[in-house]
Amino acid sequence: MYYKYIVVAILLLLLGVLGIVLNRGHLIIMLMSIELILLAASFLFLINSIVIDILIEQIFTIMILTVAAAESAIGLAILVAYYRIKGTIAVKSLNWLRG
């Protein structure tokens, strides 16, 4: 019955992952993809919470939302600082640390 919701959540998660991996453009898209992954995860939690009727997963979801907000705030701060130094936020140019 909740199968469709789970499929949607997993598809969202995969989309987010592909957004990180295939993205050659701006860092902002990468941050947005991370947000998408986190949202998909929260969605899965909520679905599971309904399915097995346990409240703790909703608490987890709220905490994930908090962490996601904090993460995007710090991420954007890093991004801004990086932009000040480098003058661009293209992911391709982010290759100073080669192995």
Next chain:
Amino acid sequence: MYLLVILAPLMGALTSGFFGRKIGEKGAGIFTSGCLILSLSWSTLIFYETTLNSSTTYIKLWRWLDSDLLTTYFGLQFDSLTATMLIVVTSISTLVHIFSTAYMDGDPHLPRFMSYLSLFTFFMILLVTSDNYPQLFIGWEGVGLCSYLLINFWLTRIEANKAAIKAMLVNRVGDIGLVLAMFAIWEEFGSLDFSSVFNTAAVVAEGPSTGGHITLICLFLFIGAVGKSAQLGLHTWLPDAMEGPTPVSALIHAATMVTAGVFLLIRSAPLLEQAPLALMIVTIVGSMTAFFTATIGLVQNDLKKVIAYSTCSQLGYMVVACGISHYSISLFHLMNHAFFKALLFLSAGSVIHALADEQDMRKMGGLIKSTPFTYTMMIIGSLSLMGFPYLTGFYSKDLILELAYDQYYLAFAHWLVVFSALLTAFYSIRLIYLTFIANTNSKKEVFMHAHEGSWNLTLPLILLALGSIFVGYLTKEVLWSFQATLPPIIPISIKLLPVIFSLLGATSAFVLYHCSARAFSVPTSPISLASYAFLYSAWQFNYIINYFLVRNVWKLGHLMTYRTLDKGVLELVGPKGISDRMVQLTQGISNLQSGLVFNYALIILIGAAIFISGTVWPFY
């Protein structure tokens, strides 16, 4: 007293070697000669006691190799053979020492030279007095080492260096034979002492399967003798050893080095007697050596090389005598040969000394006027070498020829040695004619200053000349008594043959060079030129060995073992290959870390997927 005969030369060598700067050139000469005279007098006494009074003496010194299976002592054995060898070695060596003080006078390294000479004598005495094979081997290697040092005495000359290395290496080939023989003897007899081995030789040879082993042992021993005594195949080092000073040649060729091989055969006589096949091979190789080196001696132009090839030839006679089981005759010829060969070499040294270090016979001649004494000495030595009746060589050389005829199944060996007697006479007279009688070819200033040496140059010659005349006659009864030797009953014509041949060779040489010298200078056909070149270059033995053996071994060493194996395969699978591969691998791995964030994300993703599937998969 018995020990002193060994220790005196060692003392001389050590003193002259280590304190040569203290005692000076003259002091070194006097001291080493004095030590040798001491050794000579003791060895005469030993000869009297052990041989004439027939009291063989054994001295056990101390344990050397001590294990369950093999116990070897340092031990000395003085029997007739050892005593005879001692007389030969110490007397020749003493005279060579005295001669060297005159011949090498003015050489800045005289103490070193005398030290080496004494050390040589010491090792030779150690060789002949040992009572087991390993101790004999010490002396064996020691004389090899000393021959290296002495041939290389003028160590700034590249030719001397090459000759010394050649002598050392060719000798090593034979030494391997001796080592293998020792292993085989140990396996077969369980002991390396002469007394144990020789007393059980007959019993062991009786065994059902061991006859072949004895033959093998004897062949290995013979390989050792071939190397040391310069028989066919390994003889090439001996003519090259002429690069050393003349007294060294006298010592190496007359008394010490080359006689060691024959001594080994004589010493191992009880073993050889059990191996008829080995004896046959010994005879064949010896007779071929005698003939082949005599033909080379015909055309050599270097004064010393002629005598060197005659040494090879005479060693062939000794080996033949061993091969036909007449060991005491072989020893007899060894002793006589030592005297007249030392005389010939020292006379050649005197000639070279008189002519300001000229060795080429083509640049000599006419010395009979200026150095009649040396001429006389050379004549005595050569006549003795040719086996002229009633001189020393006659008593042993003709006997060997007769005994060889007696072995009817080896007729070919007999004819080879008889013909080499003819050739011996030819080249001896050729040497004397070109050096002393022919018109001179030397420079005027050299010829004007040709002179006899001082007393210490001539005294050894006089003593050796006396030896060359009388030793054979005086000692023949003694030496024949070592082993029952009956002169064979053979036709009178065969008995006379060697003397006739010798006289024929001598006369033809004299006539050819004196009356029809033009026979040598007529325009020659290519065939005779080629044969002359063939003989002059010693049957191309050096070329054959260098071209087919040494060059290939060098190639093998460089291309195969060095470049292909050591620097090739082993490097690839070994240190260099592994380190290269590791560097490549780590480079590849660290290239994964491209610095691009999305690649990291992909790697993390794949890693996480693998991890999850790895942890989840087993449970399905």
